Amino acid sequence: MGAGGRTFDTAHVLSATWHEKHVRPIADDDSFLRRGIGELLSRWGGLQMAVKNQWGGHDSLKKSQELAHHLYLLFSQSNAVVTVEEIENLLHESLLLSFNTEIEDGSIEEVAEQLMILHEEHLIGIH
Template identity: 85%
Template sequence: MGTGGRTLNAHVLSATWQHKHVSPMADDTVLRRGIGELLSRWGGLQMAVKNQWGGHDSLKKSQELAHHLFHLFSQSNVITVEDIENFLHESLLLSFNTEIEDGSIEEVAEQLITLHEEHLRGSH
């Protein structure tokens, strides 16, 4: 049992060291993954991809959406929920010929903003 405690402590020290010494690239990877995971759980977008409402390359378009969101967040630290909502509305309309009016765009935009804010706090 004592050995297990030491292993746990090593993991805690390792996590602490990583937090203090993590590279910006690693932080960017966390943000990229977070955006991808959030979009992969978004039912409206996944329905559009599954039913190929954006054509045969719908999956690629959803991946491009994640990339564009990451790029948007990388360019500015000051982005509003409304900016993201408008971006998502426009992207779904242009890429998937889809309008989602179930409130999920607003929810996803808020979650993306929260993810971005957490990323900024972790980067400083």
């Protein structure tokens, strides 16, 4: 990673306690999909470390909320076919561009898979 960048390669499972006290990924919407995305991202240690340490600047929290909203919009498009690779790319790009952080612990792939499962459950629930 270039000068000033961060590479994250440690255990990615952190307590969601800090996040639960300080972060509301998507406000005022109780839909299954929105809540699920928010909960998954709140348990993602790499993202939460970036937010807590403000690796994306003073608006790091807002950037994590925007990621959650972007995922929601992607999944809620009625005619969209979403692949796990697209989600992995979105997560990787978001961390790199928004937080100047690369995560190399396998958690991007893990979170992407969990998001795909959530998306599939959402699709089953609406049909």
